[in-house]
Amino acid sequence: MDYQTLAVSIADRVATVTLNRPDVRNAFNEITIAELSLAFDELGRSDDIRAIVLDANGPAFCAGADLNWMKKMAGYSHAENSEDAAKLAEMLRAIYLCPKPVVAKIQGDCYAGGMGLVAACDIAVTVNSASFCLSEVKLGLIPATISPYVIRAMGENAARRYFLTAEKFSAQEAQRIGFVHDVVPADALDAHVAAIVNALVTSSPNAVREAKVLVREVTGKPVDAAMVVDTAERIANVRASDEGREGVASFLEKRKPSWLV
Template sequence: MSNLLIDRNGPLATVTLNRPDVRNAFDDALIVALTDAFATLGRDEAIRAVVLAANGKAFCAGADLSWMRRMADYTHAENLADASALATMLRTIHECPKPVVARVQGDVFAGGMGLVAACDIAVAADTARFCLSEVKLGLIPATIAPYVIAALGARAAQRFFLTAEVFSAQTAAAIGFVHDAVHADALDETVTQVLKHFLAASPDALAACKRLLREVGGRAIDDVLVADTAARIADIRASEQGREGVQSFLNKTKPSWLAQS
């Protein structure tokens, strides 16, 4: 059975971690499969949004133990290559031009935190637990840090990176790591409602918004940034979907992307 399942349902795709026997821990093979899946779906014009899900009780326990045993004998160069593959996977998910929703049905530990943080929106079952456990193993959450710090916020990251304590879905929602913590029975409906918002939006505008968030957030408000943002809105206004969206609003008609959904 494949360690990664990909299901297409009209404009929506679901990528499912399928290693429940090892709590969906990832190894080098799963990292390659995830990278390829999100790169392919990102290029697929028929796909409007992607859900990252998992089978079994855990969402993702981080690195697979067998893989870690192999890594114990790696040279520095081999470790660097391995870490670079993980970094590429996370970046591919984060920069996927389609909105990505993490459907978190169970525990998220260590590297799994990076998977959730790389997604645009995360919805968790209220029984899920979260942990950045690396320092207890003599390691640091380095590769996942850019995404996790952005999702947690710097102050919360200081606590959970350094203490490696387990925290609840309710805490994850309170600090913004996940957007919603809901009863397990409501998980799919909550994800569905989020996807409906994506299907109501222009695909090109969503992709441009994702670039805007990555490239503008945290920058100093100076002449360069002001000019950059002015150019971005001018570009999208002049684009095919930008023109269509405004005309549809003014004329009280439906744009083409609504018909597609």
């Protein structure tokens, strides 16, 4: 479909979803939110897609919420604000729960809601010149809808500081606290992301999907009897799956698995 605020392309089983409002530093509004929800829902259900890259055009990755959208929200009733926030929350959830692995390719500054977009992805790579900021409290707001994802990414201790101070911090600090995985020079970003994507698309699609679910559903839970049973059942199910059997057989027979043919 045609998008107003995104550019979506597909090549070699990889979809690239590009934030495409460079004139406003890719700040998002209600249209962007709706289009991101739709794009990730459709791409997540496509058998032809193995991985998704979340990219952006222009010097900034995402400046958070669009100012004109925020002005309009200032006149909303409580009910209207609740409805609007719910759409943003569902958009973030669509990225987080997408069955395909999602890589954030951060080519510039990433603020406020933009950090929520990154945190909802599975893997994040940034240029070394990017700045990060959770700026909400400077506007009398809080990073509520993005908080489940941002806190998971950077941890509670770092969130206590940056949620409260709204300080800008560097790409190196973002990596130190675990918010991003890799920091690279700008001229190495394309190749670095391509290498990660290649690792994703050459693995078993079913195993990648189940591994993503595994991390989400095991994290933070006690290692008790229920956990032991659950994880044993998960590996048993994957071993018995078509791709599980094919992967082991291809390894023993020293040939490529069917998903690479």
